[in-house]
Amino acid sequence: METLDMPETSEITEALWTPVCKYTELEPGRGVAALVGGAPVALFRLGDGSLHAVGNLDPFSGASVISRGITGMRADGTATVASPMYKDVFDLATGVALDAPEVRLPVYAVRRHRGTVWVGPDVTSVSDKDAELLTMATSAV
Amino acid sequence: MVAHRFVSSLLEHAQDDGRPAPAVTVFGAEDRPAYDRVRLSSWFDDRDPAGLHLDPYPDGAVEVVAPATVASVDREAQTVTTADGAVRSYDTLVLATGSRPFVPPVEQHQAPGCFVYRTLDDVEAIAAYADGRATGVVVGGGLLGLEAAKALTSLGLQTSVVEFAPRLMPLQVDDGGAAALQARIAELGVNLLTGTRLDRVLVDDAGVACAVQAIRGEEAVTVEADIVVFAAGVRPEDSLARAAGLDVGERGGIVVDKLCRTSDERIYAIGECALAADGRVYGLVAPGYQMAEAAAAHIAAESEGRAFTGADTSTKLKLLGVEVASFGDAFGAAEGSMAATYSDSRRRVYRKLTIAPDGRLLGGILVGDAEDYGTLRALVGEQPPAAPEQLLLPAGAAGAVSIGPAGLPDAAVLCSCHNVTKGAICTAIHDLAEKSDAEVTPKQVGLCTKAGTGCGSCVTSIKSLIKSSGSGGSSGLCEHFTQSRSELYTIIRRDRITTFAELLAKHGAAAQAQGQRAVNDGCDICKPAVGSILASLGGLLAEAAGTGRKPHVLDGGQAALQDTNDHVLANLQRNGSYSVVPRIPGGEITPDKLIVIGEVARDFGLYTKITGGQRIDLFGAQMADLPKIWRRLVDAGFESGHAYGKALRTVKSCVGSTWCRYGVQDSVKMAIDLELRYRGLRAPHKIKMAVSGCARECAEAQSKDVGVIATERGWNLYVGGNGGARPRHADLLATDLDDDALIRTIDRFLALYIAEADRLERTATWVERYEGGLDRLRSVLIDDAEDRGADLEALIAAHIDAYTDEWRAVLDDPVKLARFATFVNAPDAPDPTVAFVPERGQIKPLLTLGRR
Structure with a gap:
């Protein structure tokens, strides 16, 4: 098994994780914005039940609107969100803009615990794959 | 056409073999270059004969002598002599004299007003003569006769067709087929007289045709006819060959063998003038082309490989x-x-x-x-x-x-005019796709293979092959749906599908291609498109469900399909704030309501601007403030308006007959009625309307999707206009309608547009590409030629029944209201990225990034 470059379990404390809302408050495919440590975060629950958290600021316009975008899925299974401003499409797992790979949204770890959705540390710097695994791993907590 | 094909083929043979081209002289009786007689009727579309011209011969390759009639052939001396006495010698002579129209020898068949339908001169003469005349009769209900009937109808003549046989197109269809055909054609207002024999043409005192008399069973019928067109068949034009002593058939036609040689082996005959080796005269272009190829191959290369034995x-x-x-x-x-x-x-x-x-x-x-x-x-x-x-x-x-053509064997001939197989077409598509990234078009395939350039009937198959090869502009909406928007509309309406998830699961591309990874979400192309269709059909679907619930674009799962503006029912601006545009139907507003708008703008600190659509736009609202602004507007009797989204925007109006010295109808009332009728109606793209109270057209209705202009007797209706980057004047669809007819026609127009247009296709483009053109659109909308009037009207009726004030409905629904919180965990915190600076006494966005 690959090693996850993620914080030690002991480090996943209340201080690193912010409770944001109830899972049932999230409507499939329709995002919400949340303030996490002063930063605007776009939070999505997709049709398959999975959770994604990325930065809410659209890097192409500077407006805080990503949470109002339309989610999607490419044929290879990549989950996406399209900014409502100029319709740029971002990979929800990595934050990368599909048509401009040098631009990316911050990606946050997110988990569901006893009906509450928690947004965790910024994991953008972690490798793409690990970010995805981190999200999955922590959802199971 | 056949001669043109022969010469082209002869030159190609020479080129292929690297030999100098033979000296070719073409004599043509008409004073025109070779043209496409099969599409003769299309001259009536644009009256441009150049549109029918065939490709010119390569420079200097061929001597064309026209107009010149060849009067005789001297087979001994191997010369031809033209009517003006010029003599030319030949090694090989090819007769492609075609055929002449058959005119039944009835009384007065040559009276002024009688025409045949074969050449460009004929159609030009018919069009000129028909101007200002009212009625026409076509003699002959075959292929040519119906073409002529179409031409007369398009010239505005009340048209009748007289056919001797008991049914139309007796050579091509049986009784059942003719019944369907006749029913459709009768709907178009063409009077059909089958089983009827033309007896005589009747003339007026001046000797000009004014009617025909015909015998139907035992009874004589008289049909008014300012113009009579004979299209009762053709006879091979073999007189030159007869005079030269060549063998001709008992019923006409120059006798040829399978290489198209006549009884003189230096002379060939091809096309409609020839009686082919199988004993038939072929009046279609495809066999004519095959004969041309057979003769060219034999003359150029002594090849018998293309022998013509029948078609x-x-x-x-x-x-x-x-x-x-x-x-x-x-x-x-x-x-x-x-x-x-x-x-x-x-x-x-x-x-x-x-x-x-x-x-x-x-x-x-x-x-x-x-x-x-x-x-x-x-x-x-x-x-x-x-x-x-x-x-x-x-x-x-x-x-x-x-x-579909994809299932055919490679050897199957798809283009019978040019004898091109499916395999050859697929190879061409593949090669074209390799060469460039651009879409492969049927036209390019035609240039490579000639397929589709004859009668054109195989172009649909070529398109389909391009599509299945993945090299062309697929009509599929996006990677999630292979269907077009219009096809999805039909599926959703037919199967009463109410959610995107159901549509994707049952009809999505992944559902159809088994074994693929499950794709359980769409994208920003298909989701808004399907959201729009569900909203357009919301009234009908709700009616079918029978729950009495009024549908809303932000209901449940539909909320996740809505694009940018529909997502929050307001117009997103560049810094993430929104603008609100209260509905002001027809631009009419009381001073009190105007004051309310001013107060709302002042209290929420909004930038205020008058729009081009006779409304007032209030900019700079935070998302969380939208419901508060709507509350103020609702309390004052307003609704917020659809200044956004793919829906009716506004109905602009002039002041009309109430105040204007020149107005002839109350354009303001009509504009208000129309705006209230169609408000909230979701469509493939935005819809703009205007109503002008007189012909001065102050409301600029002809630049709108739907434009209404008052006349002394009612309203003229224009459709398909556009402003913006690609301006287009609207087309006049109907004149002098009363209020009911006007509204009924607009109902049908909008419902048809919603059913059939592509995603993000404005009415201007849709009207332009409408199959059959404006005439067909008119007969569908006004004469109900496709029997869908009631169906179309039902969509609008259901929409009106189901309409609710969308913004007020949000205020009344806690679930929808909750979506307007800035942050889910801090609902009242302002969005720090939305900030403003002053400019000219108002606000403007403070931008953190430059213009994109």
Whole structure:
């Protein structure tokens, strides 16, 4: 098994994780914005039940609107969100803009615990794959 | 055309063999370059003869002598002499003299007002003569006669067709096919007299044609006719050959062998003037081309490889908007043959296939729905891949099997005019796709292979092959749906699908291609498009559900489909704030309401600007403030307006007859009525309307999707106008309508647009590409030619019944209201990225990034 470059379990404390809302408050495919440590975060629950958290600021316009975008899925299974401003499409797992790979949204770890959705540390710097695994791993907590 | 083809082929042979081209002289009786006689009627579309011209010969390759009639041939001396006495010698002579129209020798058949229908001169003369005249009769109800009837109808004449046989197109279709065809054509207002023999042309005191007398059964009928067009068949033009002593058939036609040589081996005859080796005279272009190829191959290369021993007389054409096709053994003449028939007299569709006892397909007749003609024709002689009854069902019917050209063997001939196989077409598509990334078009395929450049009936099949090769502009909406928007509309309406998830699961691309990874979400292309369709059909779907609930675009799962502005029912601006545009129907507003708008703008600190659509736009609202602003507006009797989204925007108006000294109708009232009728109606794209109170047109209605201009007697209705980057003047659809007829016609227009346009296609483009053009659109909308008027009106009626103030509905629904919180965990915190600076006494966005 690959090693996850993620914080030690002991480090996943209340201080690193912010409770944001109830899972049932999230409507499939329709995002919400949340303030996490002063930063605007776009939070999505997709049709398959999975959770994604990325930065809410659209890097192409500077407006805080990503949470109002339309989610999607490419044929290879990549989950996406399209900014409502100029319709740029971002990979929800990595934050990368599909048509401009040098631009990316911050990606946050997110988990569901006893009906509450928690947004965790910024994991953008972690490798793409690990970010995805981190999200999955922590959802199971 | 056949001569042109022969010469082109002869030159190609020389080029292929690297020999100098032979010296070719072409004599033509008409004072025009070679043109496409098959499409003669299309001259009436734009009256531009150049549009019909065939490709000119390469410079200097051919001497064309025209107009010049060849008067005689001296076979001994090997010369031809023209009517003006010029003499030319020949090594080889090719006769491609075509045919002459057959005019029944009735009394007064040469009176002024009598015409034939064969050349560009004929159609120009008919058009000139028809100007200012009211009635026309076409003698002959075959292919040519119906073309002529279409021409007369398009010239605005009340048209009758007199046909001796008991049915139309007796050579191509059987009784069942003719019944469907006749029903459709009668709907278009053409008076059909079958089983009727022309007796004489009647003339007025000046000797000019004014009517025809005909005999129907025992009874004589008189039909008014300011113009009479004879289109009762043709006879081979073989007089030159007869005079030269060449063998001709008993019933005409120059006798030729399978290499198209006449009884003089230095002389060939090709096309309609020739009596082919199989004893038939062919009046279609495809066999003519084959004869041209046979003769050219033999003359250029002494090759007998293209010998002409007979041809398929399959045809597909569109007559007066009705598709008619007949192919192979259409009448089941072969011994032991059986037939399977599908007939729908309501939709006026008739389809028949004839089948050999061993199951091979022999031929068929298709009327009203001939989409798959290319495929079926190519299957003649083969065992079809599905049961005949399945092939007969119309596309979309349960149990119907559409095989499509992709399922054909490579050897199947798709283009019979140029004898091009499916394999050759696929190779060309593949090669074109390799060469460039651009879409492959049927035109490019035509340039490479000639396929589709003859009668054009195989172009549909070529398009389909391009699509299945993945090299062309697919009509599919996006990677999630192979269907077009219009097809999805039909599916959703038919199956009463109410959610995107259900549509994706049942009809998505992944659902159809088994074994692929499950794709359980769409994208920002298909989701808003489907959201729009669900909203357009919201009224009908709610009616069907019978719960009495008013649908809303932000209901449940539909909320996640809405694009940018519809997402929050306001216009997103560049810094993430929104603008609100209260509805002001027709631009009419009381001072008190105007004051309320001012107060709302002042209290919420909004930038205020008058719009081009006679409204007031309030900018700079935070998302969380939207419900508060709506509350103020609702309390004052406003609703916020659809200044966003793909829906009706505004109905602009001038002041009309109430105040204006020149107005002839109350344009303001009509504009208000229209705006309140269609508000909230979701469509493929935005819809703008305007109403002008007189012909001065102050409301600029002709630049709108729907424009209404008052007349002394009612309203003129214009459709398909556009401003913006690609301005287009609207087309006049109907004149002098009363209020009810105006509204009924707009209802149908909008409902048809919603049903059939592509995603993000404005009415201007849709009207421009409407199959059959404006005339057809008019007959569908006004004469209800397709019997869908009630269906179309039902959509609008259901929309009106189901309409609610969308913004007020949000205020009344805690679930929807909660979505307007800035942050889910800090609902009242302002969005720190939305900030403003002052400019000219108001606010403007403080931007953190430059312009994109």
